[in-house]
Amino acid sequence: MSDPNLNPQPLPPQQQPQYAAAPPAQPGYNTLAIVGFILAFFVNVVGVILGFVALSQIKRTGEQGRGLAIAAIIIGFAEILLGIIFTIIIIASIGVAAANYNSY
Structure with missing residues (x-):
């Protein structure tokens, strides 16, 4: 019943799916x-x-957040500049008011 001349081929090894x-x-x-x-x-x-420190860390580590660091620097400098301008205006207006003050 079985033929000794038949040489069955081995099954190919199962391959793992490649992802x-x-x-x-x-x-x-x-x-x-x-x-x-x-x-x-x-x-x-x-x-x-902190914005400047974050920029240097981001450059070194490759983390995200470069835009936030730049925004912190720009917003911080803008507010400092506005504070200086506001202070100069207040001091100048107090000086003008004191110069024009007449006591009767």
Whole structure:
């Protein structure tokens, strides 16, 4: 019944399905960039400093948040500049009011 001349071929080994390699996970946002952006609205000098520190860290580590760090620097400097202009206007207006004050 069985033919000894038949040489059955071995089954091919089962291959594991090939999946595409997952892209490397993007690093998260730089914490100092987020904190610097928030503090730029309230404590502008600290926001500017943290923005510069975050930029240097982002350049070194490749994290996300470069836009937040730049925004912290720009917003912080803009608020400092507006504060200086506002202070000059207040002092000048007080000086003009004191010069024109007549006591009767």
